[in-house]
Each structure stands twice: as C-alpha cells, then as structure tokens.
Amino acid sequence: QQPVQSPQAVILREGEDAVINCSSSKALYSVHWYRQKHGEAPVFLMILLKGGEQKGHEKISASFNEKKQQSSLYLTASQLSYSGTYFCGTEKADSNYQLIWGAGTKLIIKP
Amino acid sequence: DAGITQSPRHKVTETGTPVTLRCHQTENHRYMYWYRQDPGHGLRLIHYSYGVKDTDKGEVSDGYSVSRSKTEDFLLTLESATSSQTSVYFCAISESMAGEYNEQFFGPGTRLTVL
Numbered sequence: 001q002q003p004v005q006s007p008q009a010v011i012l013r014e015g016e017d018a019v020i021n022c023s024s025s026k027a028l029y030s031v032h033w034y035r036q037k038h039g040e041a042p043v044f045l046m047i048l049l050k051g052g053e054q055k056g057h058e059k060i061s062a063s064f065n066e067k068k069q070q071s072s073l074y075l076t077a078s079q080l081s082y083s084g085t086y087f088c089g090t091e092k093a094d095s096n097y098q099l100i101w102g103a104g105t106k107l108i109i110k111p
Numbered sequence: 112d113a114g115i116t117q118s119p120r121h122k123v124t125e126t127g128t129p130v131t132l133r134c135h136q137t138e139n140h141r142y143m144y145w146y147r148q149d150p151g152h153g154l155r156l157i158h159y160s161y162g163v164k165d166t167d168k169g170e171v172s173d174g175y176s177v178s179r180s181k182t183e184d185f186l187l188t189l190e191s192a193t194s195s196q197t198s199v200y201f202c203a204i205s206e207s208m209a210g211e212y213n214e215q216f217f218g219p220g221t222r223l224t225v226l
Contacts, residue, residue, distance in 0.1 A: 002152075029124035034215075040219075041201060041219055042217050043156070044214035044215065047213070098169060100170070101153035104153050
C-alpha cells in the first residue's frame with residue numbers, strides 16, 4: 001500500500017522552512033527519503049530505521065514516529081538547490097527487500 | 112557518483128514488439144532493482160535481484176521479465192510491449208538489503224514510448 005505524502009506541492013521563498021510528511025497504514029521497519037530534480041535520477045537523502053537510528057546528509061533532518069507510522073522531513077533555511085520532488089520509500093518488516101514509494105512532494109524554491 | 116549506466120536512454124517502439132533494457136554497474140553491489148516511474152505513482156518496483164541468477168518479482172511485474180547472468184548486468188525485458196508500459200524506467204543498485212543502512216543509487220533512466 002502506497003504511503004501518503006503531504007503536501008503534494010509547496011512553494012517557498014529562499015530561506016524559509018518546510019516540512020514534508022510521509023504516512024503509512026502499515027507497520028514500518030524503515031523510511032527512506034530521496035530527492036529528484038526534473039529529468040534526473042532520484043538521489044538519496046536519509047534512511048530512518050525503527051528504533052531511532054538514522055543515516056543521511058548533515059544538512060537534512062528527519063524524524064520517524066513509530067506509533068503513528070509517519071516520517072517527516074525538515075528542510076530549514078531552504079536554498080534554491082533544494083528545489084525538486086521529494087519521495088519517501090517505506091519498508092515493512094516482512095517486505096522482502098521491497099520499498100513502496102509515495103507519489104512525491106514537489107518543492108519549488110523562489111529567490 | 113555510483114557507476115550505473117542504462118541503455119538505451121530513449122526508445123520508441125511499437126505495440127507487440129519485445130524490448131530489452133540494460134542496466135550496468137561498476138560498483139560490484141549485490142542488489143539491483145528495476146523501477147518504473149509514472150506521474151502520480153512515484154516509483155514502482157518491477158523486479159529485483161539479490162545475486163547472480165537470483166531474482167524476484169516486485170509489485171508491478173506482469174508483462175516484464177529479468178535476467179542477471181553477471182553481477183554487473185541486470186536486463187529488463189518487455190515480452191510484448193503495450194502502450195501502458197510507456198514510462199521512465201530506472202535501475203537502482205544497493206550494497207545491502209533495504210532496511211539496513213542501504214541507500215539505493217539510481218541510474219539515469221530510460222524513457223520508453225510504446226506506440
């Protein structure tokens with residue numbers, strides 16, 4: 001079952017903050033975050049594991065609420081380079097290596 | 112950047128013809144994946160491989176087959192292309208299985224149009 005991302009799109013001014021959410025109806029083992037610029041491949045941002053461990057870029061922060069099966073990606077002091085579409089990929093404990101991806105959140109940063 | 116290439120990068124074909132897409136990696140990663148990306152659906156897993164000759168189905172595998180005879184190559188075949196298979200296809204690789212610290216590295220994508 002595809003996780004639900006919100007909002008679907010957001011427009012910011014450079015320097016503003018944004019939060020992107022990813023919710024699942026299934027119990028999750030991990031959540032992955034990627035960013036994709038138009039015409040390019042997705043690029044890894046963060047992995048959050050059940051239990052609190054995480055790995056990712058220093059300038060990106062995220063949280064994983066295991067009780068709510070929800071993850072949030074925090075983009076602070078946004079830069080023009082943050083523009084793109086953000087995808088979350090969720091993994092269930094019994095998923096056998098598979099990630100199920102959300103439909104994406106389009107982020108537009110204006111100068 | 113991870114060494115992943117896909118070929119061809121663009122292809123136009125006709126309904127009913129077989130099509131093979133190739134993914135080649137130079138990272139010696141064990142896991143390889145084929146996704147399709149369509150507006151409103153994000154990425155959907157077609158097939159994946161966890162080793163040479165070890166493959167399994169993803170969520171949208173109907174109409175597709177794969178083969179992996181070497182660590183570095185993962186082939187996706189559309190047995191008889193249909194217009195619903197018009198999409199952008201991404202190959203991805205990872206060193207370990209999803210759920211561990213296992214980021215996936217994506218290839219540049221293949222844009223396939225089936226007329």
